[in-house]
Amino acid sequence: MNFFASLLNSLPSASAQGMIWGIMAIGVYLTYRILDVADLTVDGSLATGAAVCVMLIKGGMDTGLAMVCAFMAGMLAGAVTGLFHTRCRIPAILSGILTQLMLYSINLRIMSNKANTPISVDKYPLLVSSRYVRVVGWNNPLIVLALFVALLIVALYWFFGTERGCSIRATGANRHMAQAQGINTDVNVVLGLMLSNGLVALSGALLGQYSGSADVNMGRGAIVIGLAAVIIGEVLLDKLFRAFALKLLAVIIGAILYYLVLQAVLLLGLNSNDLKLMTALVVAIFLTVPNLKGHLLKPRAKGKEA
Amino acid sequence: MLEIKNVSKTFYPGTINAKTALDNVSLTLNEGDFVTVIGGNGAGKSTLMNAIAGTFAVDQGSICIDGRNITRLPAYRRAAFISRVFQDPMMGTAPTMQIDENLALAARRGSFHGFKWGITKAEKEQYYEELKKLQLGLETRMTSKVGLLSGGQRQALTLLMAALKKPQLLLLDEHTAALDPRTAMKVLTLSQQIVEEHHLTTLMITHNMKDAIAYGNRLIMMDNGHIVLDISGAEKKQLTVSDLLKRFAMVSGEEEVSDRLLLSH
Numbered sequence: 001m002n003f004f005a006s007l008l009n010s011l012p013s014a015s016a017q018g019m020i021w022g023i024m025a026i027g028v029y030l031t032y033r034i035l036d037v038a039d040l041t042v043d044g045s046l047a048t049g050a051a052v053c054v055m056l057i058k059g060g061m062d063t064g065l066a067m068v069c070a071f072m073a074g075m076l077a078g079a080v081t082g083l084f085h086t087r088c089r090i091p092a093i094l095s096g097i098l099t100q101l102m103l104y105s106i107n108l109r110i111m112s113n114k115a116n117t118p119i120s121v122d123k124y125p126l127l128v129s130s131r132y133v134r135v136v137g138w139n140n141p142l143i144v145l146a147l148f149v150a151l152l153i154v155a156l157y158w159f160f161g162t163e164r165g166c167s168i169r170a171t172g173a174n175r176h177m178a179q180a181q182g183i184n185t186d187v188n189v190v191l192g193l194m195l196s197n198g199l200v201a202l203s204g205a206l207l208g209q210y211s212g213s214a215d216v217n218m219g220r221g222a223i224v225i226g227l228a229a230v231i232i233g234e235v236l237l238d239k240l241f242r243a244f245a246l247k248l249l250a251v252i253i254g255a256i257l258y259y260l261v262l263q264a265v266l267l268l269g270l271n272s273n274d275l276k277l278m279t280a281l282v283v284a285i286f287l288t289v290p291n292l293k294g295h296l297l298k299p300r301a302k303g304k305e306a
Numbered sequence: 307m308l309e310i311k312n313v314s315k316t317f318y319p320g321t322i323n324a325k326t327a328l329d330n331v332s333l334t335l336n337e338g339d340f341v342t343v344i345g346g347n348g349a350g351k352s353t354l355m356n357a358i359a360g361t362f363a364v365d366q367g368s369i370c371i372d373g374r375n376i377t378r379l380p381a382y383r384r385a386a387f388i389s390r391v392f393q394d395p396m397m398g399t400a401p402t403m404q405i406d407e408n409l410a411l412a413a414r415r416g417s418f419h420g421f422k423w424g425i426t427k428a429e430k431e432q433y434y435e436e437l438k439k440l441q442l443g444l445e446t447r448m449t450s451k452v453g454l455l456s457g458g459q460r461q462a463l464t465l466l467m468a469a470l471k472k473p474q475l476l477l478l479d480e481h482t483a484a485l486d487p488r489t490a491m492k493v494l495t496l497s498q499q500i501v502e503e504h505h506l507t508t509l510m511i512t513h514n515m516k517d518a519i520a521y522g523n524r525l526i527m528m529d530n531g532h533i534v535l536d537i538s539g540a541e542k543k544q545l546t547v548s549d550l551l552k553r554f555a556m557v558s559g560e561e562e563v564s565d566r567l568l569l570s571h
Contacts, residue, residue: 163414166403166424170411173400177408180359180398181467182385182416 003267010263012133012142018256019145020128020210021225023152024203025233025255026248027196028226034160035172035192037085040096042200042226044103045077046219049201050208051110054119057209063127067205074201075194077103082190107216118213126209141210148206149252152199157245159195168192221276224283229255231286307507308335308358308475313367314531315353327353328364329531335475335509340501342518343511344550345528351511354528355479358509360384371474386416389468391461391481391497398464401453405444405463408452409433412467436466440496458489462496469500476501478510494521515547527554 024046031039049070056066077099084095111117121129128141138144159165170178171188178185200222208214233247233254241250266272315328327350335341345351357364360381368377376384389412392398399408410425410433430448437445440462444455452460461481468476478497482490498521501508512518518525524538525545534557537545 161424162421163419163424164421166407166411167419169403169407170400173402174397176392176397177400178411179382180385180390180392181411181414182382183411183419184380184382 006267007260007264010267011260013130014259014263015256016128016130016133016141016145016210017207018259019142019149019252020203020206021259022203022229022252022255023149023206024200024222025226025229025251026152026156027199027203028223029230029248029251030192030196030199032227032230033172034169035189035196037092037172037189037193038096039078039081039193039196040093040223041077041081041099041103041193041197042096042222043219044100044107045074045197045200046204046207046222047107047214047216048073048077048103048110049204050214050218051107051117051204051216052201053205054117054208054214055110055112057124057126058117058119063125063209067127067202070205071198071202074204075198077201078193078195078197079190081197082193085193086186086189104216111214111216115216116213117215119208120212121209128206128210129212130210131212145206153245153248153252156248160244164191221279224276224280225255225258227287228258228279228283231283232257235286307337307339307372308333308509309368309370310334310354310358311368311370313354313357313369314365315357315362316365319365326531328357330367331531331533332367333526333533335507338505338507339524340506340508340522341510341524341526342522343509343526343528344513344515344518348530349528350531351528352479353531355390355477355509355511358384358475359388359390359477383416387474388477389415389471389473389475390477391464391468391479393480393483395457395460395464395484398467399452399455399460402451404449405437405452405455406430406433406448408463409436409467409470412470415471415473436470440466456489458485458493461485461489461493465493465497465500469504469506472504472506474507476506476508478508480511480513483513497521515550519545519547519550527557529554529557 024042028039028042031037052073053066053070056069057063061069080102081095081099084090084098085092090098108115119126121131128144130141132139133141160169167178167183168188168191170181171183171185172192175185178188204219207218230251231254233250233252236257237246237250237253241247262275265278270278310331310333313328313331314326316324316326318324327348331350331354343351343354356362358369360376360379360383364377368375370376371387390398400411406425406429410429413429433448434445437448442459442462444459444463452463455463464481481497482493485493494517497510500506508522510522519542523542525535525542526533526537527535527550535553
């Protein structure tokens with residue numbers, strides 16, 4: 001059947017994109033699930049990562065170093081959101097929106113006031129490129145990305161097992177408890193947001209290379225895609241994957257599945273302009289279901305925190 | 307040991323809802339004191355405890371522990387020498403973390419969190435022994451998420467955590483009020499065991515007058531932001547609930563207040 005042939009044909013590129021967005025989704029997972037802070041900075045920091053990376057590579061910097069710089073630029077963005085939230089006491093969501101808006105201007109500045117900056121794999125030594133997605137060899141982005149993701153998960157597993165990582169998890173799990181254990185929760189919230197946005201920017205850096213351009217609008221709706229990946233991963237694999245490293249893997253798998261489903265519905269004839277509407281609706285439904293369950297079981301919600 | 311001097315706290319000052327929760331309160335605790343605190347709703351018991359723990363800044367006065375002035379220290383820094391068990395069993399533990407991970411955090415209370423591994427093998431063995439002493443079977447569930455435990459189990463765990471790294475002061479904030487009577491009894495007995503075993507200086511708020519008399523070596527009663535009774539030693543041992551009510555009526559000068567107190571436990 002033609003549909004399945006086409007779907008199979010799009011499998012490599014969907015997997016590659018899924019892995020790249022999966023790294024972004026891990027960033028979302030860190031804030032949304034571990035830190036319990038809804039962070040909207042990601043819509044801006046994704047493009048920041050791409051812009052920084054693409055511009056630096058074009059300026060002659062080593063690709064790896066350019067990606068490190070992208071990571072640090074994302075951390076800086078996260079720090080701004082974190083300070084808005086903890087020092088200025090602005091609600092987390094609003095803090096993220098403010099940074100995100102600031103980043104729109106900053107991203108344009110980074111790209112010398114251009115909305116789009118192309119980068120060709122012919123001229124520059126890019127780490128991943130969509131051009132090689134069907135090539136058998138070490139430059140195939142699927143192999144590179146799989147290794148990259150594996151390393152990242154190991155690194156995060158290590159970090160969240162350390163004393164500092166544990167204290168960040170405690171901060172997200174219960175601020176009262178964390179403070180009672182002598183943990184400076186403000187510092188940890190800032191650290192968590194920095195790490196998260198660093199990963200998002202890293203994902204942007206990979207995406208810019210993979211797609212061959214950095215675009216000021218590439219992060220629009222990223223938070224929703226990230227949430228979709230997190231939720232798909234949880235719904236399908238929560239029972240199976242209990243260890244922390246596996247939960248991160250579930251997020252990556254969630255992102256890959258998201259892109260596969262995306263390809264499938266596009267092949268079935270969905271207008272690609274309606275995609276964001278569909279994605280947001282699906283996420284809204286999945287976020288609603290657990291709350292409805294809670295309402296039915298407990299007729300009265302517990303009192304708000306003081 | 308703990309020295310509270312002329313501490314006052316008014317909530318919503320300058321508004322129609324202004325409420326003076328602590329009015330020039332002074333209190334000195336000696337090393338090893340186990341003080342129970344009683345008083346009606348709104349008497350200022352919890353405000354006193356929050357002031358000591360650093361939940362908010364006091365309007366005036368000073369709080370010192372072992373001669374160190376901690377009045378301006380944020381709550382998380384006071385945690386280095388004060389540990390606390392809350393009324394709400396949900397508040398003292400991290401529900402999405404494992405039992406042993408919660409204990410490991412408590413063992414590092416107030417110390418710097420670096421990049422060393424968050425929990426060591428030797429610690430796990432130590433926690434196994436400590437949990438065994440609780441006799442709740444928690445030692446066999448060390449890798450379970452704390453969110454799966456009952457309220458009583460969580461309070462017992464929080465108590466263990468509070469004493470794991472010996473604090474200079476232990477604050478028990480009506481920590482059995484949310485439990486059913488049998489569990490409350492068990493947790494209370496456990497509290498006493500832990501306090502005695504580690505010789506902890508303790509401040510315990512309770513709504514139950516019998517408990518306030520039965521536990522500790524000193525009892526204070528609060529009313530309207532003041533400490534109105536402070537009984538210790540032999541006098542406290544002979545105290546009965548009706549004594550307490552009579553004396554309360556005498557110091558506060560109100561007869562009906564005793565009903566308020568009685569009803570509230």
